[in-house]
Every structure is written in structure tokens, then in C-alpha cells.
Amino acid sequence: MHVFFITQWFPxxxxxxxxxxxxxxxxxxxxxxxxxxxxxxxxxxxxxxxIQIMARSDYSDIDVYTLSYQRPKIPYTAWIRQVxxxxxxxxxxxxxxxxxxxxxxxxxxxxxxxxxxGRLAAIPVVLSEHxxxxxxxxxxxxxxxxxxxxxxxxxxxxxxxxxxxxxxxEYSITRPMVSVPNVADPDVFYPAxxxxxxxxxxxxxxxxxxxxxxxxxxxxxxxxxxxxQQGFYFILHIAGEGPERxxxxxxxxxxxxxxxxxxxxxxxxxxxxxxxxxxxxxLLTSLWESQPVVILEALTCGLPVVAPAVGGIPxxxxxxxxxxxxxxxxxxLISKLRSLxxxxxxxxxxxxxxxxxxxxxxxxxxxxxxGLYRQVIEDHREHIHVSGN
Numbered sequence: 385m386h387v388f389f390i391t392q393w394f395p396x397x398x399x400x401x402x403x404x405x406x407x408x409x410x411x412x413x414x415x416x417x418x419x420x421x422x423x424x425x426x427x428x429x430x431x432x433x434x435i436q437i438m439a440r441s442d443y444s445d446i447d448v449y450t451l452s453y454q455r456p457k458i459p460y461t462a463w464i465r466q467v468x469x470x471x472x473x474x475x476x477x478x479x480x481x482x483x484x485x486x487x488x489x490x491x492x493x494x495x496x497x498x499x500x501x502g503r504l505a506a507i508p509v510v511l512s513e514h515x516x517x518x519x520x521x522x523x524x525x526x527x528x529x530x531x532x533x534x535x536x537x538x539x540x541x542x543x544x545x546x547x548x549x550x551x552x553x554e555y556s557i558t559r560p561m562v563s564v565p566n567v568a569d570p571d572v573f574y575p576a577x578x579x580x581x582x583x584x585x586x587x588x589x590x591x592x593x594x595x596x597x598x599x600x601x602x603x604x605x606x607x608x609x610x611x612x613q614q615g616f617y618f619i620l621h622i623a624g625e626g627p628e629r630x631x632x633x634x635x636x637x638x639x640x641x642x643x644x645x646x647x648x649x650x651x652x653x654x655x656x657x658x659x660x661x662x663x664x665x666x667l668l669t670s671l672w673e674s675q676p677v678v679i680l681e682a683l684t685c686g687l688p689v690v691a692p693a694v695g696g697i698p699x700x701x702x703x704x705x706x707x708x709x710x711x712x713x714x715x716x717l718i719s720k721l722r723s724l725x726x727x728x729x730x731x732x733x734x735x736x737x738x739x740x741x742x743x744x745x746x747x748x749x750x751x752x753x754x755g756l757y758r759q760v761i762e763d764h765r766e767h768i769h770v771s772g773n
Contacts, residue, residue: 385416385417385418385485385486385754385757385758386417386418386420386477386481386482386483386484386485387413387417387418387419387420387484387485387486387488387757388420388421388422388474388477388484388486388487388488389406389410389413389419389420389421389422389446389487389488389489389490390421390422390424390470390487390488390489390490390494390497390498390501391403391406391421391422391423391424391489391490391491391494392423392424392425392426392490392491392493392494393406393490393491393514394406394407394421394423394448395407400650400652401650403490404653404677405514405566405567405677406490406512406514408566408567408568408569408677408746409490409512409566409567409749409753410446411443411445411446411567411746412567412746412747412749412750412753413488413750413753413754414445414446415746415747415750416750416751416754417754417757418447418481419445419446419447420446420447420448420449420473420477420481420484421446421447421448421449422449422450422451422470422473422474423440423448423449423450423451424450424451424466424469424470424494424497425450425451425452426452426453426462426466427452427453427454427455427462428452428453428454429454429455431452431453431454433454434453434454434465435451435452435453435454435465435468435469435472436451436452436453437449437450437451437469437472437473437476438450438452447477447480447481449473449476449477451466451469451470451473453465453466453469463496463497466497467497467500467501470497470501471501471504474501474505483505483507484505484507485507485757485761486507486508486509486510486757486760486761487501487502487505487507487508487509487510488509488510488511488512488753488757489509489510489511489512489538490511490512490514491511491512491513491514491515492511492513492515492531492534492535494511495511495531495534495535495537495538496530496534498511498534498538499534499537499538502538506768507761507764508539508540508760508761508763508764509537509538509539510538510539510540510541510542510756510757510760511535511538511540511541511542512542512543512544512564513541513542513543513544513548513549513552513674514543514544514548514566514674514675515548515674516548516598516672516673516674516695518548518551518552518554518555519547519548519551519672519674519695520598520672523555528555531555531557532555532556532557535552535557535559536556536557536558536559537559538559539559539560539760539763539764540559540560540561540562540756540760541557541559541560541561541562542561542562542563542564542753542756543561543563543564543674544563544564544565544566544674544675544696545563545565545674545675545695545696545699545700546563546696546699547674547695547696547698547699548563548674548675548695548696549561549563562756564749564752564753564756565675565680565743565744565749566675566677566680566744566749567677567680567744567745567746567749568677568680568681568683568684568740568744568745569684569745569746570684570737570740570741570745572653572654572657572681573657573660573681573682573684573685574657574661574684574685574686574737575661575685575686575733575734575737576661576662576685576686576733577661580658580661580662581661581662581663581664582619582662582663582664583664586617586618586619587618587619587663587664587665587725587728588618588619588620588621588662588663588664589618589619589620589621589663589664589665589666589667590621590623590659590660590663590665590666590667590682590687591604591620591621591622591623591624591666591667591668591669592622592623592624592656592659592660592666592668592678592682593622593623593624593668593669593670593678594624594625594626595622595624595625595626595627595628595629595632596626596627596628597628597671598670598671598672599624599626599669599670599671600669600670600671600711600712601622601628601632601669602628602631602632602635603669603712603714603717604620604622604667604669604717605620605632605635605636605639605641605645606635606639606714607714607717607718607721608620608639608641608644608645609639609640609641610714610718611718611721611722611725612641612644614722616721616722616725617644618644618664618725619644619645619646620641620644620645620646620667621646621648621659621663622645622646622647622648623648623649623650623651623656623659624648624649624650625649625650629647629649632647633647656678656681657681657685660681660682660685660687661685663687664687664728665687665688665689665690665724665728666678666679666682666683666685666687666688666689666690666691667689667690667691667721668689668690668691668692668697669692669717670691670692670694670711671692671694671711671712672694672695672711673692673694673695673696673697674695674696675695675696675697675699675700676691676697679691679697679700679701680700680740680744683700683705683706683736683737683739683740683744684737684740684741684744684745685737686733686734686736686737687733687736688705688706688707688724688728688731688736689701689705689706689707690706690707690708690709690717690720690721690724691706691707691708691709692708692709692710692711692712693708693709693710693711694711702739704731704732704735704736704739705731705736705739705740706724707720707723707724708720
């Protein structure tokens with residue numbers, strides 16, 4: 385099978401973590417099928433030609449093309465260049481590897497182009513949705529109308545969790561939905577080897593997030609300070625960059641935690657895995673989430689997780705692998721962290737790792753997507769056959 389991915393979220397040199405979960409999903413599918421991926425970069429004011437298509441050579445398991453285009457002189461017509469460029473890439477992929485059997489769009493902002501290409505090529509379109517923008521009510525009225533129109537014309541919507549799907553229904557999106565989780569690779573993320581985990585003199589807890597308002601990392605710092613006052617000590621590692629880093633560093637200094645809270649900035653995947661393996665637990669403090677990949681990766685490393693009961697997180701965290709607190713509630717967070725620290729010995733790293741591998745490994749997600757692709761393709765063919773009669 386030839387699967388044609390379309391996305392506007394994808395890693396770049398300047399933004400190596402942007403849409404990395406889409407890359408991981410595409411690579412999972414590539415274990416079973418050929419994958420061509422179109423990354424729509426959008427308007428490039430430096431271009432001296434209407435559209436520019438470039439092939440990336442930095443991935444050996446998937447074919448990746450980027451699409452950029454000039455801003456057109458006529459307002460609101462950029463989508464024409466986007467569709468034109470996407471059709472050209474579709475043709476190139478067809479020539480090199482045979483006509484794609486299905487289009488796999490990612491996030492609502494690619495629904496329009498994907499549906500148009502799918503209709504022109506007479507092949508089905510599925511769409512993965514990851515965004516918490518639905519729950520956060522971030523869409524304008526015109527965006528809602530566009531989303532509703534095109535999302536209701538894909539063959540299947542695959543939110544990363546049931547909670548996201550339920551929120552999408554509030555926007556009158558009525559197409560069939562089946563949840564498909566994000567991917568965590570056990571070849572990269574696995575439990576600590578002998579000597580990797582740091583437990584003396586103090587255990588360490590990892591937090592991986594963008595340092596922005598919605599991630600509420602200040603709650604972790606506040607909780608660490610309060611817990612020290614109660615006699616509970618741990619080292620907190622914070623990995624990630626964002627607009628609130630300076631403010632958070634000031635909070636750490638003002639709280640007297642400079643020796644206890646360490647900022648690591650951006651870390652590539654292999655370094656994040658090392659940070660998780662040296663830690664005894666993982667912490668997330670977000671106010672909004674769908675299904676954060678970092679939680680899946682922490683679980684795959686065998687770590688118990690303390691996280692907010694928001695979005696799809698309660699669908700992932702069980703009593704055997706962590707604790708949930710009310711989002712934004714620092715008192716509840718302190719209570720759950722205190723319980724975790726007191727009961728580290730009750731969590732089985734290998735059992736947590738196995739649970740994560742059974743649900744979120746590339747092989748598991750690829751098989752789930754393969755089954756959905758085949759069903760959608762079969763249903764599409766039957767619909768065309770009936771319509772033709």
C-alpha cells in the first residue's frame with residue numbers, strides 16, 4: 385500500500401520538535417507500507433517563483449517533500465497554490481512508487497487540501513487530529529466553518545484520544561471517528577539499565593514541556609518548594625524551551641531552589657530518553673492537552689507519572705502507572721507528588737514499560753492504522769461501485 389501523508393506540522397532545522405509526533409506516526413506506518421509525506425510550509429516571501437517543491441533526503445524510511453509558495457496578489461487565494469503544489473507532489477509520488485491508495489491528513493488545517501486532492505484522485509482521505517485548540521476554543525468563526533465543511537468530507541477522523549473526539553463533536557463534526565494513539569518507540573525509550581537511574585542522595589523527577597503559559601510549569605516549581613518545607617526532597621529536571629523560561633528561572637532562584645531545579649533547554653530524542661532513564665518519575669503540569677507524547681515516552685521508560693486530569697491523559701494513566709491531579713490545583717499536585725515519593729517502591733518499571741509497549745509502540749499503532757486504512761479503502765470502493773450502478 386502507498387500512503388500519502390499531508391501535514392503542516394513537521395520537524396524542521398529551526399523547529400526540530402514541531403509535529404515530531406506526526407513524523408513518528410509516519411515512520412510507524414512505513415514499517416508496513418510505503419509512505420510519501422508532503423510538508424506544507426506555506427507562504428515564503430523570499431521566493432521568486434509561484435511554488436517551490438523540494439525533496440528532503442534526511443529520512444531513509446519515508447519520502448518527504450516540502451511545499452512553499454509565494455503570497456498571491458489576490459487575497460484569500462493562497463489555497464489555490466497549495467492545492468496546485470500538492471497535486472504536483474502527488475503526481476511525483478505516483479510516478480515513483482505507484483498511485484497512492486489513501487491520503488492521511490494531519491490536523492484540521494490540512495483537511496481542505498487533502499479532501500480536494502482525494503476527490504480529484506478518487507481515493508479516500510483519513511485525518512489524524514492532535515490539537516487541543518478545540519477544547520481551548522481557539523478557532524475563529526470563519527475557521528470553524530471551514531473546519532466543519534472539510535472535516536465532514538473526510539472518510540474517517542482519527543483523534544489521538546476519545547476526549548478529543550468528544551470535544552470535536554461539539555463543533556458539529558459528524559464523520560466517523562476512531563481514536564488512534566500517538567507513538568512511543570521502545571527502541572529509543574526503555575527502562576533504566578543498571579546504574580543509569582539516580583536515587584542517591586536524592587531521587588530525580590523529569591518534566592519535559594514547552595515553557596509556555598498553557599504548560600503551567602510554575603506549578604512544578606511551587607510544588608517542589610512546598611514539598612521541601614514538608615521534608616520531601618528531589619531533583620527536578622526541566623527540559624524544553626519557550627517564552628516563560630526566564631520567568632521560571634527567576635522563580636526558581638527566588639524560591640531558593642537553584643541547586644534542586646535544573647533547566648536543560650531543548651534536547652533531542654536520545655538525550656530526552658537518557659534524562660528519563662536517570663529519573664524515578666515523570667511530571668507534567670499542563671492546563672490543556674490532548675495526548676502528550678512525552679507521557680507515553682516516560683511510561684515506555686518504565687516511569688510512574690504524575691499528570692493533570694485533562695484531555696486524554698486519564699485514558700492513559702492507570703493506578704498502576706501514576707497519579708492524576710486537578711489541572712491548575714497546586715495543593716492537589718503537592719498531595720499527589722508526596723504520595724508518589726512515599727510510594728516509589730509500589731511501581732513496577734517493567735510492568736509500566738510493558739503496558740506502554742502494548743498500547744503505543746510503532747508496531748501496535750502501525751497495525752491499527754493498517755486495519756483502518758484497509759477498511760476505509762474497501763468502504764470507499766463499495767461506495768463508488770454502488771454509486772456507479
